[in-house]
Amino acid sequence: MSLLSIQNLKMYFPVRGGVLMRSVASCKAVDGISLDVAKGETVGLVGESGCGKTTLGKAIVRLLKPTEGSISFDGQDITHAGHHALRPMRRHVQMIFQDPAESLNPRHTVRDILEEPFIVQKIGSKAERQTWIAELLDKVGLSSSAADRFPFEFSGGQRQRIGIARAIALKPKLIVCDEPVSALDVSVQSQVLNLLLELQKEMGLSYLFIAHGLNVVKHMSDRVAVMYLGKIMELAPAGELYHNPRHAYSKALLDAIPVPDPALRRPRQLLQGDVPSPINPPEGCAFGHRMNHPRWKESVGMDLTLKEVAPGHWVQPCPCCTS
Amino acid sequence: MMMSTPDSILEVRDLVTAFDTDAGRMTAVDGVSFSVPRGKTLGIVGESGCGKSVTAFSITRLLPQPHGQILGGSIRFEGKDLVTLPLAEMQALRGSAISMIFQEPMTALNPVQTVGRQLGEAILLHEKCSRQAVLSRSIEMLQRVRIPAPETRIHEYPHQLSGGMRQRVMIAMALINKPRLLIADEPTTALDVTVQAQILALISDLQKEMGMSVILITHDLGVIAETCDEVIVMYAGRVVERASVYDLFARPRHAYTRGLLASIPRLDHLPKTRLPAIPGNVPSIENLLPGCRFAERSGLPHSPEQLRIRPTFIEAAPGHWVENCPACTA
Numbered sequence: 154m155s156l157l158s159i160q161n162l163k164m165y166f167p168v169r170g171g172v173l174m175r176s177v178a179s180c181k182a183v184d185g186i187s188l189d190v191a192k193g194e195t196v197g198l199v200g201e202s203g204c205g206k207t208t209l210g211k212a213i214v215r216l217l218k219p220t221e222g223s224i225s226f227d228g229q230d231i232t233h234a235g236h237h238a239l240r241p242m243r244r245h246v247q248m249i250f251q252d253p254a255e256s257l258n259p260r261h262t263v264r265d266i267l268e269e270p271f272i273v274q275k276i277g278s279k280a281e282r283q284t285w286i287a288e289l290l291d292k293v294g295l296s297s298s299a300a301d302r303f304p305f306e307f308s309g310g311q312r313q314r315i316g317i318a319r320a321i322a323l324k325p326k327l328i329v330c331d332e333p334v335s336a337l338d339v340s341v342q343s344q345v346l347n348l349l350l351e352l353q354k355e356m357g358l359s360y361l362f363i364a365h366g367l368n369v370v371k372h373m374s375d376r377v378a379v380m381y382l383g384k385i386m387e388l389a390p391a392g393e394l395y396h397n398p399r400h401a402y403s404k405a406l407l408d409a410i411p412v413p414d415p416a417l418r419r420p421r422q423l424l425q426g427d428v429p430s431p432i433n434p435p436e437g438c439a440f441g442h443r444m445n446h447p448r449w450k451e452s453v454g455m456d457l458t459l460k461e462v463a464p465g466h467w468v469q470p471c472p473c474c475t476s
Numbered sequence: 477m478m479m480s481t482p483d484s485i486l487e488v489r490d491l492v493t494a495f496d497t498d499a500g501r502m503t504a505v506d507g508v509s510f511s512v513p514r515g516k517t518l519g520i521v522g523e524s525g526c527g528k529s530v531t532a533f534s535i536t537r538l539l540p541q542p543h544g545q546i547l548g549g550s551i552r553f554e555g556k557d558l559v560t561l562p563l564a565e566m567q568a569l570r571g572s573a574i575s576m577i578f579q580e581p582m583t584a585l586n587p588v589q590t591v592g593r594q595l596g597e598a599i600l601l602h603e604k605c606s607r608q609a610v611l612s613r614s615i616e617m618l619q620r621v622r623i624p625a626p627e628t629r630i631h632e633y634p635h636q637l638s639g640g641m642r643q644r645v646m647i648a649m650a651l652i653n654k655p656r657l658l659i660a661d662e663p664t665t666a667l668d669v670t671v672q673a674q675i676l677a678l679i680s681d682l683q684k685e686m687g688m689s690v691i692l693i694t695h696d697l698g699v700i701a702e703t704c705d706e707v708i709v710m711y712a713g714r715v716v717e718r719a720s721v722y723d724l725f726a727r728p729r730h731a732y733t734r735g736l737l738a739s740i741p742r743l744d745h746l747p748k749t750r751l752p753a754i755p756g757n758v759p760s761i762e763n764l765l766p767g768c769r770f771a772e773r774s775g776l777p778h779s780p781e782q783l784r785i786r787p788t789f790i791e792a793a794p795g796h797w798v799e800n801c802p803a804c805t806a
Contacts, residue, residue, distance in 0.1 A: 195748070201668040202639070308757045309524070338523040338695050343739040343751035350748055365668055372741035373748065391747050409673040411698030413740050415721045418702060423677055424670045427638045 154228065155189035156359050157213065157327055162186045162222035164205070164212050168432055180432045182208040184383035185222070187459075190327065195353070195360040197374030197391065199367055199406060203428040205383040206363045210329040213361065214248050215239055227326065244274055247320040251332035253312035257304040263290070263315055264300040270322040289318040293348060310341035314348065321352060327359045334369060346373060367410050371395050376465070379403045382439040383431055386474070388459060389466040399462060401474035402440045441473030448473040484511035485657055485689045486535070491549035493527075493534045496542075502761045504530040506713040507549070509789070512657065512706075517683065517690040519704030519721070521697060521736070525758040527713040528693045532659050535691075536576055537566050553657065572602045575650035579662035581642035585634040591618075591645050592630035598649050617648045620685075621678060640671035644678070651682060658683075659691045664699065676703055697740055701725055709733045712759055712769040715789065716804075718797040729792055731774045731804040768801035776803045 164183035167176035182205040190196045198206050211217045213224060215231060223232045231242055250256035257266055267286045271277050277285065287297050293314040304312055313333060320328050330349070334342040346369065352358060364370050370377055370391075377394045379387045379402060387400040398404045405424040412418075426443060429435065435442035437453035452471040459467040468475055493505040505527045512518045520528045533539045534546055537558060551558040553574065558566065578584040586594055595614040599605055605613070611630075618626035621644040634642055643663065650658060660679065664672035680703060683690055692704060700707055700721065707724045709717040709732065717730040728734045738752040745751075756773045765771060767785050771778040778801070787801040798805055 201670055310757060339697065340523060340736060340739045340754035341757065343741070343753035344755070346741070347750050347753055350750065367669065368741045368743055371743055371747060372745055372751070375748075395743055406670065409669040410743070411669075411672070411676075411696065411702045413698045413701045413725070413737070413742070415701045415704075415725050421673055421677070423674055425674070427640055427671070 156192045156194075156227060157188075157190040157361075158225045159186060159188045159213070160223045160225075162209070162212060162224065163220045164208050164217060165220040178432055180430075181383050181434055182431055183212060183219075184431075184434070186380075186383075186385055187222075188378060188385070188388070190359050190361060192326070192359055193353070193357050194376070195362050195374045197370035197377040198361060198363045198380055199365060199370050199377060200380035201365065201406075201428050203382075203431070204380045205431065206380055207331055209380070210248065210331050210361060210363050214246050214329055215242075216248075240274075244323045245326045246329070247323070247325040247327075248329045248331065249313075249316050249320050249333045252336055253309065253316045254304065257312060257315060257319075259304055262301050262303055263295075266304075266315060267300075267318055267322055270319065274323060276323070285322070289322055292321070292352070293318045294344075308341075309337050310344060313337065313345050317345070317348060317352070321356065321358075324356065325358070327361065329361045329363070331363045332365070333362075335364060335366060342369070349373070367395075367406055379406065382428060382434055384439070384457075384469070385459060385467075386440065387466075387468045389463075389468075393463070393466055397463075397466075399466070399468045399475055400440075401444065401446075438469065438471035438473055441471055444473070446473035483514045485514045485554060486512040486691075487550075487552040488531075488535070489550045489552075491531065491534060491551065492547040493530050493539065493544065494547050495540075495544050499762060503547075503764075504713055504761055505534060506764075508710070508713075508715050509549075510708050510715060510718060512689050512691060514689055515683075515687050516705040517680075517692055517703055519700040519707040520691060520693045520710060521695060521700050521707060522710035523695060523736075523758050525712075525760075526710040528695075528710055529661055531710070532576065532661050532691065532693055535659065536570055536574060537561075537563075538570075538576075568602070571598055571650075571655075572653040573655055574657045574659065575653070575655040577643075577646050577650050577658065577660040577663045579665050581639065581646045581666075582634065584646060585642060587634055590631055590633055591637075594645075595630070595649055595652055598652050602653055613652065614648075617652045618645070620682065621645075621648045621651075623648070639667055640674060643667060643671075643675055647675070647678065647682070651686070651688075654686055655688055657689050657691070659693070661693045662695070663692070665694070665696070672699070679703070697725075697736060709736070712764055713761065714769065714799065715797075716770065716799045720795055723793070723796050727793075727796070729796065729798040729805050730770075730801075731776060732770045735774075768799070768804060770801070770804055774804055776806070778803045 165179040165181050168178040168180055170177040200206055212219050268282050271282045295314055334345050362373050374391045377391050378385050381402050387403045441449035441452055457469050460470045462468050489509050491505055491508045494501050494503045522528055535551055546559050592614055596610045599610050615626045623629050623644050664675050704721045707721050708715045711732050717733050735754040754773055765783055767783040768787055787799045790800045792798045
C-alpha cells in the first residue's frame with residue numbers, strides 16, 4: 154500500500170474583483186492530479202514556474218485546503234481534517250523549503266529552531282531534547298557549536314542543513330522537498346543531495362522532490378511526474394522518462410537542459426513563450442495550445458486521463474503532443 | 477606579455493579589488509588577469525563568493541562606494557585604462573560601449589517606470605534624439621529581443637511582465653546603444669530551464685548580429701559549455717585556470733575545476749548514488765591563505781611552502797593556463 158495517495162486533487166484559488174470583491178474567476182493551480190508515493194520512494198515533480206508544483210506540495214502537507222479530490226496518508230483520509238486532527242499527522246509529513254534564509258526564523262538560534270518541533274508535539278523532557286538536538290546536528294553534518302548560533306551566521310548550504318535537521322527531527326515518513334537545492338552552488342548542491350540520499354536510506358524516508366532542475370530530479374527520483382498548468386502530462390520511472398519521453402512537453406524540458414560538455418553542443422528546438430495563466434486555462438491539451446499545434450483542436454472535449462503506455466509509464470493521451 | 481592575444485577588446489592585468497570594512501581591508505579580487513577576444517564569449521565560473529561579480533563591477537567601475545576600491549592592476553578597454561579613466565568618460569562608456577545585464581531583472585528594473593521610459597533613458601543619456609526617434613528605436617529593440625506586441629508592451633510596467641520577458645527588457649536596455657562589450661552577470665540563474673535556453677540563444681544571436689564581445693558570469697557549467705569560447709575559473713578571488721572551453725571540459729588541470737565538473741548531476745549518472753562533492757565552503761575573505769587557497773578543501777596533501785607561497789600562473793599547454801600548485805594539478 155502506498156504511503157501517500159492523492160486522487161483527482163484540485164486546488165482552486167478564487168480571483169476576487171469588482172466592488173464587492175466577489176469571486177469572479179478561479180485560478181486553477183492544481184487541476185485534477187492523482188499520484189501515489191510508496192514507502193521509501195522518491196517521486197520527482199518537474200515543470201516550469203507557475204505549473205502548480207509548489208501548490209501541490211503545500212496541499213499535501215495540508216498547508217492548504219484542497220478544493221476537490223482526496224489526500225490520504227498512511228491509510229487515513231486527511232483531505233478535510235481540521236487543525237486538531239492534523240496534529241498527529243504533521244509529525245510524519247514535513248517540508249524542506251527552497252530558500253533556507255527565509256524559512257528559518259532569524260531571531261531564533263539553531264537550538265530554538267530544532268527544539269520547536271518537539272515542543273509543538275509535546276515530546277521529551279528538556280534534557281532529552283538537548284541530546285536529540287545534538288544528534289540531529291551531527292546527523293546533518295554540523296558541529297555541536299552550531300546550536301547557539303543564528304541562521305545568518307551560516308552559509309546557504311549550512312542553512313539548508315539546518316532546514317533538513319528540522320524536517321527530520323520528528324522522524325517523519327514523508328518529506329516534501331520544494332526546490333531544496335536550487336539556491337545553492339553546484340558543489341554545495343551535491344553535498345546536500347548526498348545528505349538527503351543518506352537520510353533516506355537510514356530512515357526509510359519517502360520524498361516528494363520538487364525541482365525545475367531536471368538533472369537533479371533524475372538523480373534523486375525513482376519516478377518522475379512532469380507537470381504542466383496544474384496537470385500531470387507524463388509519469389514514468391526516472392530512467393524511462395529520460396530515455397524515452399513520450400509527451401512533447403517532457404521532450405521540450407529535457408531538450409532545454411544545458412549539457413555540461415561543449416563537444417555535445419547542438420541546435421535546439423526552443424520552447425517559445427511562457428506558461429499561460431492558470432486563471433483561464435485553455436480547453437483541451439494546454440501544451441498543444443501553447444505550441445499552436447495543428448491537431449490541438451482534436452484534444453478539446455477529449456478524455457485526457459493518463460493512459461499507461463508501458464509498465465508504469467503514464468502519458469496524457471492528447472493527439473497533439475504524443476503522436 | 478602574459479596571455480596577450482592580438483585582438484582582444486578587454487585586457488585585465490593583475491586586478492586587485494578590496495573592500496574597507498570594520499574588520500579591516502578585505503581583498504575580494506586578488507591579482508586577476510584575463511582578456512576577452514573580440515567578438516567572442518568569455519565565461520567566468522566559480523562558486524558564490526569567489527569574486528566573479530566583483531570582477532565585473534570593477535570593469536564597469538560600479539563598486540559600492542566608498543568601501544569598494546581598485547587597489548592595483550589595469551583594465552584596458554580598446555586601449556584605454558578604465559581604472560584611471562576620469563569618471564565622466566567612464567560614464568560615457570557605460571551603457572553605450574560597455575553594458576551590463578544583472579541576475580534579477582525585477583530588482584534591476586525600475587518598478588514605477590514603464591518599459592519605454594527606461595529604454596528611452598538609456599538612449600537619451602548618450603545622445604540627443606527626438607521623442608519620435610526614441611520611441612521607434614525602443615520598439616525596434618524590443619522586437620529584436622523577440623518581445624511579442626512591442627507597441628503595447630512598451631507602455632507596461634515591469635510587474636506586468638513575466639520573468640523571461642523582464643530579462644528580455646533588460647537585454648534590450650543593455651543593447652540599445654550597440655555596446656561592443658556586454659557583461660552578463662548570472663543572466664539566467666533566476667529563470668526556468670526553458671526560458672534560460674531562450675535567453676541564451678537570444679544573447680548569442682544578438683552577439684552574432686552585432687559583433688559584440690560578451691563576458692558571461694555564471695556558476696552553471698552547463699551554461700558555460702553551451703555558450704562560451706574561453707573560460708576562466710575563479711576561486712577565492714583568484715583565477716585558478718584559464719582555457720578554451722573545449723580544453724577545459726576535456727582536460728581540466730586544477731583540482732577545483734575537476735571538483736566542479738564532477739559534482740554536476742548528469743543525466744547518464746546512476747540515479748540515487750552518491751555524487752562527488754567538494755567538501756566545505758568557499759573560505760570567507762577574512763582568512764585566506766597566502767599560498768594555494770584550495771588546499772583546505774581539496775583533500776590533497778600540501779607542503780608548508782605550498783600554503784605559504786602563492787603559486788605562479790603558468791601556461792601548461794598552448795592556451796591552457798593554470799595556477800601551478802603541484803598538489804592541485806597533480
